[in-house]
Every structure is written in structure tokens, then in C-alpha cells.
Amino acid sequence: MDSSAPLILVSNDDGVGAPGLRALAECLAPLGTVVVVAPDRERSAAGHSITLNHPLRAHAVADGWHSVDGTPTDCVTLGVMQLLPRRPALVAAGINHGGNMGDDITYSGTVACAVEATLHGIPAFAVSLAGEGAPDFRAAASFAGRLAAEILRRGLPAYTFLNVNVPNGPPENVRGHQVTRQGRRTYVDTVTRKEDPRGRPYYWIGGSAPTWERSSGTDSEAVFGGFISLTPLRLDFTDHGTMEDLRTWPLGNHADLPR
Numbered sequence: 001m002d003s004s005a006p007l008i009l010v011s012n013d014d015g016v017g018a019p020g021l022r023a024l025a026e027c028l029a030p031l032g033t034v035v036v037v038a039p040d041r042e043r044s045a046a047g048h049s050i051t052l053n054h055p056l057r058a059h060a061v062a063d064g065w066h067s068v069d070g071t072p073t074d075c076v077t078l079g080v081m082q083l084l085p086r087r088p089a090l091v092a093a094g095i096n097h098g099g100n101m102g103d104d105i106t107y108s109g110t111v112a113c114a115v116e117a118t119l120h121g122i123p124a125f126a127v128s129l130a131g132e133g134a135p136d137f138r139a140a141a142s143f144a145g146r147l148a149a150e151i152l153r154r155g156l157p158a159y160t161f162l163n164v165n166v167p168n169g170p171p172e173n174v175r176g177h178q179v180t181r182q183g184r185r186t187y188v189d190t191v192t193r194k195e196d197p198r199g200r201p202y203y204w205i206g207g208s209a210p211t212w213e214r215s216s217g218t219d220s221e222a223v224f225g226g227f228i229s230l231t232p233l234r235l236d237f238t239d240h241g242t243m244e245d246l247r248t249w250p251l252g253n254h255a256d257l258p259r
């Protein structure tokens, strides 16, 4: 392993066998030494969950490729703290099979990989392929390579990572990229209730096609317009505007509490 080249950790939530993971590892290989640590099966919508109640096993499935029986976040944690020979200069997650835009990012295991890296103080981005049909990773891989080179050169602000969504299709159909803000999804009919063969109800979350608030400048508007969306996201969820208002709420003081 070349110890002078930047070390790049690649993970995902679609599992170690996902074609998008291979596409990402391959497009980043010219920039440094790529090590893959990924879940042994699909863990989409795992969010930022970690495994606390059973041991984790990592298996080398190829040179520089590790499979872990845990969540996407587990993979980044194990990669950074155990499996990699030194601290990575960059963590990249994807290329996810499906978009991670708007409110959906809170469920995303792909985005959670970047969140976890950010908590470790390592620059990170997540990249996802949005849209139906057979996946064409070429545009996403090309953009990920250019973005990774810039991040390695410039770094990112503390507590900030980048979220990339690329419209699926041949690269010639992609109209360029736009820097965007997080959009908003409209949730409709997202839980289906049916009965099992024994007459007991069961519920199925999701399934309907997502609809989005139409608002210019958002990730979803860019992607639906044929552009790659590049969104800087922050881990500080604090709503600074509401802090002042909350201080005026008549919530009493410590002397009022039961004792």
C-alpha cells in the first residue's frame, strides 16, 4: 500500500456486492488508495443506526475490500477505528441505487456513512443515482471523481459534508450540476394495511412514488431538471432562530419543579 497517497474509505448501504459501490471505488482509485468497508447485505434505510447488542464480524472479500455484518454506520466506524492502516483523508458513500434527496436523507444509510465520517472529523460525501430504469453510473462516477479531488485539495468545514444526487441516464443527458439546498418531500399513502392469510392485519411502509414540493433551488428540482445536485449539509440541527422565541415561553423556573 502506497503510504503517501491519500487513503480513501468507500462504503454504502446497498451492500458489498452492489454495482454502484464498485463504480465509486473504481472512479476514486486514481486519486489514492481506496479501501472498501461495506455491509454484507442491503441495509438501505438503516439511517444512522449502530449495532450495540451483538458482535460484528468483518471478512476480507477481495484485496482492500471488507464485508461487515452490520449497518452502514458500523462499517465507517470499523473502517476508521480498526480496519484501515491509518486515518482516511476522505470517506465516500454510494453510489446509491436511488436518490437521497430532501427529507429522505434522514432515513438514508448512504448519507449516514458521510454523517459518521463527519463526526470523526473526516471530510465526506454521499452520492446517489436518482431515477428509474437500469442504472447508468457513468455520470455519477465522473462527477464523484472530480468532487473527491476538490475535497482532498480543499477540505470541508467542520460538521459539514456534501450530498450528491445524479439523474439516472446516459451522461450526455446530464445538463451539468447545481449547488442546491435540501428539498421537501410530500408524504402520501405511505402505509398500506392488509390482512395476512390468518386474518391478522399487517402494515407495509412505503411503496408509493415520492412527490416533492416544487421549489426552485432544491436538490429534487435540480435532479428533475436533468442536473446533478450538490448540497452542503450540516450536522448542527440547532434552529438558532427559534432559540430566542423558546426563551420567552412561560415554562417556569427551577423553583417550580416538584421535589
Ligand code: MN
Pocket: 013, 014, 043, 044, 045, 096, 097, 098, 110
Ligand atoms: Mn441504498
